[in-house]
Amino acid sequence: xxxxxxxxxxxxxxxxxxxxxxxxxxxxxxxxxxxxxxxxxxxxxxxxxxxxxxxxxxxxxxxxxxxxxxxxxxxxxxxxxxxxxxxxxxxxxxxxxxxxxxxxxxxxxxxxxxxxxxxxxxxxxxxxxxxxxxxxxxxxxxxxxxxxxxxxxxxxxxxxxxxxxxxxxxxxxxxxxxxxxxxxxxxxxxxxxxxxxxxxxxxxxxxxxxxxxxxxxxxxxxxxxxxxxxxxxxxxxxxxxxxxxxxxxxxxxxxxxxxxxxxxxxxxxxxxxxxxxxxxxxxxxxxxxxxxxxxxxxxxxxxxxxxxxxxxxxxxxxxxxxxxxxxxxxxxxxxxxxxxxxxxxxxxxxxxxxxxxxxxxxxxxxxxxxxxxxxxxxxxxxxxxxxxxxxxxxxxxxxxxxxxxxxxxxxxxxxxxxxxxxxxxxxxxxxxxxxxxxxxxxxxxxxxxxxxxxxxxxxxxxxxxxxxxxxxxxxxxxxxx
Amino acid sequence: xxxxxxxxxxxxxxxxxxxxxxxxxxxxxxxxxxxxxxxxxxxxxxxxxxxxxxxxxxxxxxxxxxxxxxxxxxxxxxxxxxxxxxxxxxxxxx
Numbered sequence: 001x002x003x004x005x006x007x008x009x010x011x012x013x014x015x016x017x018x019x020x021x022x023x024x025x026x027x028x029x030x031x032x033x034x035x036x037x038x039x040x041x042x043x044x045x046x047x048x049x050x051x052x053x054x055x056x057x058x059x060x061x062x063x064x065x066x067x068x069x070x071x072x073x074x075x076x077x078x079x080x081x082x083x084x085x086x087x088x089x090x091x092x093x094x095x096x097x098x099x100x101x102x103x104x105x106x107x108x109x110x111x112x113x114x115x116x117x118x119x120x121x122x123x124x125x126x127x128x129x130x131x132x133x134x135x136x137x138x139x140x141x142x143x144x145x146x147x148x149x150x151x152x153x154x155x156x157x158x159x160x161x162x163x164x165x166x167x168x169x170x171x172x173x174x175x176x177x178x179x180x181x182x183x184x185x186x187x188x189x190x191x192x193x194x195x196x197x198x199x200x201x202x203x204x205x206x207x208x209x210x211x212x213x214x215x216x217x218x219x220x221x222x223x224x225x226x227x228x229x230x231x232x233x234x235x236x237x238x239x240x241x242x243x244x245x246x247x248x249x250x251x252x253x254x255x256x257x258x259x260x261x262x263x264x265x266x267x268x269x270x271x272x273x274x275x276x277x278x279x280x281x282x283x284x285x286x287x288x289x290x291x292x293x294x295x296x297x298x299x300x301x302x303x304x305x306x307x308x309x310x311x312x313x314x315x316x317x318x319x320x321x322x323x324x325x326x327x328x329x330x331x332x333x334x335x336x337x338x339x340x341x342x343x344x345x346x347x348x349x350x351x352x353x354x355x356x357x358x359x360x361x362x363x364x365x366x367x368x369x370x371x372x373x374x375x376x377x378x379x380x381x382x383x384x385x386x387x388x389x390x391x392x393x394x395x396x397x398x399x400x401x402x403x404x405x406x407x408x409x410x411x412x413x414x415x416x417x418x419x420x421x422x423x424x425x426x427x428x429x430x431x432x433x434x435x436x437x438x439x440x441x442x443x444x445x446x447x448x449x450x451x452x453x454x455x456x457x458x459x460x461x462x463x464x465x466x467x468x469x470x471x472x473x474x475x476x477x478x479x480x481x
Numbered sequence: 482x483x484x485x486x487x488x489x490x491x492x493x494x495x496x497x498x499x500x501x502x503x504x505x506x507x508x509x510x511x512x513x514x515x516x517x518x519x520x521x522x523x524x525x526x527x528x529x530x531x532x533x534x535x536x537x538x539x540x541x542x543x544x545x546x547x548x549x550x551x552x553x554x555x556x557x558x559x560x561x562x563x564x565x566x567x568x569x570x571x572x573x574x575x
Contacts, residue, residue: 017546024549033567034554042557054546075534082497084571131568140575146568149557274495284542285534 003205003243005236006213007165011178013157013188014126014196015058020153021125022049022092027155029194033148041125041153043088048282051076055155056099056286057296058187059123062157063100064297065181066118072293074099075285076123077277084147085127095277098122105181106305107173108323116174117162128152157188163202163213168232172225175199176327180304183329192224199228204249205239214239215249219263221256231256234263307332315339315346324354330369338375342382352378356396360403372406373399381409389413391420393466422469424476427460430468431476434459445481453477484512 020027023040039047063070077095103118128149135141159178165171179190179197190197204216217235222228234256239249254263302310304326311322311332325335331353338349357378361371381398384390390398390413401412413419421427434456435442441459444452460473489509493500500508554567563570 019546019548024544024547025551026548032554034557034569035567036551037554037557038549038551042552050542050544052546053543056543073534080495084569084574130574132574142573144573145571146565147571148568274491276495279534281536284537284539286543287540 001244002208003236003240004208005166005232005239006163006204006206006216007167007171007232008163008202009159009161009165009171009175010200010202011159011161011175012126012198012200013159013182013190015055015155015157016186016188016196017052017054017058017155019052021052021055021123021155022153023047025153029196031150033146034150036150037152041087042149043086049092049280051283051286052155055123055157058155058185059099059121059157060288060293061185061296061300062159062182062187063103063121064293065185065300065303066103066105066121066178068100068103068118068121070100070288070293071097072288072290073097073285074288076280076283078280079124079275079277081275083127084145085130086152087128087149091124091127092280092283093124093277094122105174105177107170107177108319109170109173114164114166114170116164116170119160119162121157121159124156124158126151126154126156168229168236171201171232172229175228176225177304180326180328184301184303184307186301195223198223201228201232203232203235203239205236205243214243215251217249217251217263218253219256220253220266221258223258227256227258230258230261231263234261238263304329304332311335311346315350317347317350321347321350321354325350328368330367334368334375338378341375341379344382344386348382349378352382352399356399357403360400364403371403373403377402377406377409384409384413388422388469389419391467391470393461393470394418394420397466418467420469421464421467422472424472427464427468427472428476430460430463431473431480433463434477435480442481453481456481483516484509488512 014027017027019025020036020041023038025036025038025041028036040049060070074094074097076092078090079093079095080090082089098120100121101119103121105116105118107114107116128147129151130139131137131146131148132139132142133146134143139145161174165174182188182190182197188196192198199222201219201222202216203219204214206212206214217239219231219235222231235254242249253266255266256263308319308322308326311317311325312319317325324331326332335346335349335353338353339346342349357368357371357373360366360373361368381390381395381402384398385392385395398409398412398418401407401416402409405412407415438456438459441452441455445456456477457470457473460477461468461470464473486505486509489500489505489512492512493505493508558564558567558569561569
């Protein structure tokens with residue numbers, strides 16, 4: 001039987017505010033444990049939470065950017081549960097009236113386009129961080145746990161998608177697009193390594209053509225876009241096998257293990273998801289002026305879709321390039337800075353950014369805005385190619401050096417003697433040597449074998465250690481043959 | 482009786498309360514009385530009445546995004562039954 005996968009994502013994002021959601025404690029990441037707490041975020045009796053206005057504004061901006069309806073009336077609820085990550089034994093969250101509902105995100109896949117619905121966006125507070133001691137740091141088997149409440153109370157936005165996603169690739173593209181939008185809006189840095197963006201996936205299978213949904217598993221510990229894609233691919237395989245063997249799928253939470261490449265049942269304490277939500281009596285409702293919301297809409301910055309259109313119309317880039325360049329805000333910023341410095345064709349900048357630069361960044365796992373190569377490096381290097389100082393081939397070598405050391409291209413060329421050999425006499429002498437040393441290839445060329453010519457050019461390049469001007473070698477070789 | 486002993490046991494578990502059998506029976510009766518009292522509202526036509534969001538007529542009490550003072554860690558941890566490495570310590574979770 002053929003199965004179709006049905007995937008929905010819950011994306012949690014820590015908002016980039018200075019202070020916590022309901023108190024004035026700092027939200028700075030990486031500080032010593034329990035240095036950023038107060039009676040409010042420690043849930044001490046008599047303390048009163050007051051919502052952070054900026055966090056509310058950030059959620060509404062996000063909602064506007066992905067075409068949501070904004071609730072003119074909204075409120076906070078208590079979500080009650082016992083778990084040591086929250087000192088209050090409840091989390092302040094939203095229930096039946098989230099700030100935003102009914103949005104969508106358009107995706108452009110390799111050879112088709114699709115739209116993923118967004119059910120809701122709500123605002124809540126993040127939980128504290130648990131450090132499990134013993135049992136190799138996993139909760140199952142640990143002797144006890146340490147709790148750091150620095151993160152408890154940091155504003156957290158949850159974006160819940162409709163189960164409109166059909167493949168792991170779409171899931172990845174959707175999550176990446178959400179990140180690009182949020183970073184463009186400036187509402188979060190969406191740093192998955194530091195946990196400021198966390199993705200959980202619900203996935204079930206159903207026979208192709210059936211409306212009714214199958215039993216789902218919830219996947220956790222998807223700490224990168226790669227994990228998201230691979231974890232889902234694994235689950236599809238696992239569930240397909242089970243269904244084909246006539247086994248029932250159990251509704252459960254599963255943990256993705258990046259090193260073992262598998263998912264496994266997450267052993268958590270059996271507690272019913274009986275959260276008994278009720279309006280938080282400590283917090284009064286919010287009512288928004290439609291004019292204020294329209295003002296926020298008018299102030300939205302350029303979003304990835306608009307940026308892509310602009311790259312295609314203003315710079316004449318193909319859709320493929322434009323799509324990749326706007327995938328992260330930093331990549332687009334890099335591209336635009338490079339184009340502004342460079343007088344020539346924007347496509348050349350795009351080629352280097354999406355080619356060599358992306359290759360090195362990925363292999364070293366460095367973000368584009370943290371790398372040694374800046375737009376000024378790239379532009380200076382391309383100008384050296386343009387004026388004939390170096391060949392495209394040398395440029396590749398130069399690029400690697402530039403990436404490692406962060407030195408400017410001209411300095412590297414001087415230091416390493418990488419300049420192109422363009423002297424007529426020098427090249428002529430090398431070409432003569434090549435002809436003299438390779439009589440067989442010369443004969444083959446005269447017999448009409450085109451490939452022999454390429455071989456001779458290659459030999460000349462080898463003798464110049466790749467520094468010979470290819471056009472000049474070509475021309476002189478042809479003349480002499 | 483609208484509230485069964487099973488309901489009481491469930492609610493007690495959610496609140497992490499250990500109740501004796503006698504208490505379960507006693508609370509079942511008491512909760513029943515409370516529910517019955519609250520049930521009176523069902524006698525009214527509330528079709529056009531908005532749910533009450535809050536008991537006092539206030540709205541939009543928000544604060545600016547400004548960092549204030551935090552507790553010193555030793556003060557925050559002062560009442561913790563167990564602590565280690567400047568963190569609260571809790572018994573094993575699962």
